[in-house]
Structures are given as C-alpha cells and as structure tokens.
Amino acid sequence: MSATQLKSKSRYYVTTTNPALSPRPKIFEEFSLDGRVGVVSGANRGLGLEMALALCEAGCKTVYCVDLPKLPSAEWEATGRFVKGLGNGSHLEYVCADVRDQQNLWDKVEQMADKEGRMDVCIAAAGVLKAPHDCLNYPAEEFREVMDVNASGVLFTAQAAGRQMVKFKRPGSIILIASMSGSITNRVSSLSRDIDHAWVSYNTSKSAVLQMARSMACELGPLGICVNTLSPGYIYTKLTGAFLDKQPHLLDKWSSMNPMGRLGRPDELRGVIAWLASDASSFCTGSDILVSGGHLSW
Numbered sequence: 001m002s003a004t005q006l007k008s009k010s011r012y013y014v015t016t017t018n019p020a021l022s023p024r025p026k027i028f029e030e031f032s033l034d035g036r037v038g039v040v041s042g043a044n045r046g047l048g049l050e051m052a053l054a055l056c057e058a059g060c061k062t063v064y065c066v067d068l069p070k071l072p073s074a075e076w077e078a079t080g081r082f083v084k085g086l087g088n089g090s091h092l093e094y095v096c097a098d099v100r101d102q103q104n105l106w107d108k109v110e111q112m113a114d115k116e117g118r119m120d121v122c123i124a125a126a127g128v129l130k131a132p133h134d135c136l137n138y139p140a141e142e143f144r145e146v147m148d149v150n151a152s153g154v155l156f157t158a159q160a161a162g163r164q165m166v167k168f169k170r171p172g173s174i175i176l177i178a179s180m181s182g183s184i185t186n187r188v189s190s191l192s193r194d195i196d197h198a199w200v201s202y203n204t205s206k207s208a209v210l211q212m213a214r215s216m217a218c219e220l221g222p223l224g225i226c227v228n229t230l231s232p233g234y235i236y237t238k239l240t241g242a243f244l245d246k247q248p249h250l251l252d253k254w255s256s257m258n259p260m261g262r263l264g265r266p267d268e269l270r271g272v273i274a275w276l277a278s279d280a281s282s283f284c285t286g287s288d289i290l291v292s293g294g295h296l297s298w
C-alpha cells in the first residue's frame, strides 16, 4: 500500500479534496455489526450474556451462546425475548457445550458457521473462580481444573471460531476475556489469607490468556483476524457474588481499591465489546483493554 492510498483513507482528506462529496458522520456505521455472526462462550448468564446482547444490539444477525447447562437459564430466555423485540432481525441461539472439549467445540462452531455462511466475532468469556487456597498448598487437581477452563477452554473457543473465519476467508475479531487479575494480584489480607483472595490458579490462568491473545494476534494478523483481550476489574456477577454474598465486608474493600470507589456493572463493558467486535477497531490487535474503574492506576 502506498502512502497516498493510506492518506486517501482519511475522511477529512476525501471530502476536502473532492468538493462533490459533502461531509456526513460515519462513526456509528463503523460500529455496526449488521448481518454478522458471533459466538460467545459462558453466555448463559453474567458478562458473557451481556456481551452477547451487545453484539445483537449492534446488529449481529445471530449470536450463538455456548454454555454448560443442557437448557438455558431464565435470564437467557428473557434476554432472548428482549433481542427479538428489538426488531432488527437479530436473535440469540443457545448451544450446550463444554469449552474443555476441543473437538466437540470445533464441530459445534463449524455447524454454526456452515449454517450462517460466516463467523465474524468470537468472545471467549467462559471462566471459573474457585475457593481460595494458600499457594504453597494449592491442590493439583483444582489448579488443573481452573487452567482447563480458563486457559485451554479459551484457546479451544478461539480456535473453533478462528478456523471458520479462515475457512470462509473473512476478517474477524476474537476477544478473549481475561481479567485485571492477569496483570496484578488481588490484594490478600495478611490476617485472613485462607478466606480472602488466594487465587493463584485464577491469576495464573488470566495471565496465560493475555499472552495467548498476543501470540494468536501475531499468527493471525496476516489473515485479517484481530485478537485482543478485555480485562475487567471487579464486577458483581454470580462468579464474584459467591464471595461477596458470603463476606459482605468485601464490597467495601473491593470498592475502595479503585479511584471510582465502586464495583463495575456488566453493562459497562458493552461499549468496549462493540468497539472491539467492529470495524471501528480494525487496527487494534494484540492489545489488552482494561476496564477496572482505575484499579491499576494507583
């Protein structure tokens, strides 16, 4: 590509050098996912379901929600009805699959892509957080279980969608859900190490996801497939609720650890998801986007 071709991409340049073209805003068109197809793991509830909804609102025709239960939750059913009511032709489909089963996931995502004739967006949001254990005594089986879902399962999900993007020779966006815990360690209070944030398996798995995205981004960049991570801070869902509901003092502790003084809401990730999934982020790959209320800023 020549320097002139690059320059001609600028809308300012196009409209000022061709008086026949009148300026008009294009920014929201760049965020449109009109007619695209997505797959989101862990989308029976929580952040995954909120992200699937965001893809539908941005115009995806079908978003496949992959999760463990045979039948979707009431929350998923209600979200599905809301999406139908949008009237933009978008809909959610539920698919029962375990992200740890590589071949089954590849097969299921291939069936989705064959039915739709494309696969454009993948969000790997399935994840688990187990009870804390002192790192020096962390049980082997539990460490493997967390790595299996949070690291291997994320890779298998990204592979499943990426293979279809390549097969259909289309550019695509793969978004891996990491965590701020991949970059920092949630503060352990020295007095209550065993009941607090001794999450060595979770933190390790999320760090793996950050490097997985960079590594995949480098291999898939030449094929037009972007791979990025989204790293949320503390957000109230069933995953964090398992801790907050049993230890209410954690709400104040977690809130006080970012400059905004509160936890985030699942809907506060929608904007970043819409941006990363769309053409508005077409030169963004291998990046980690932190949405943590500034948790890492002090």
Ligand SMILES: NC(=O)c1ccc[n+]([C@@H]2O[C@H](COP(=O)([O-])OP(=O)(O)OC[C@H]3O[C@@H](n4cnc5c(N)ncnc54)[C@H](O)[C@@H]3O)[C@@H](O)[C@H]2O)c1
Pocket: 041, 042, 043, 044, 045, 046, 047, 048, 066, 067, 068, 069, 097, 098, 099, 100, 124, 125, 126, 127, 128, 149, 153, 177, 178, 179, 180, 231, 232, 233, 234, 235, 236, 237, 238, 239, 240
């Ligand atoms: N909630 C937070 O504060 C927070 C912060 C940072 C990162 N995250 C990450 O965001 C993602 C979503 O978390 P959430 O808070 O919505 O949790 P959640 O527990 O509400 O949702 C996780 C979903 O993943 C599914 N899942 C688990 N194992 C699976 C498997 N083997 N196969 C398929 N699906 C499986 C679960 O059934 C569940 O529906 C996770 O990767 C989590 O680590 C969450």
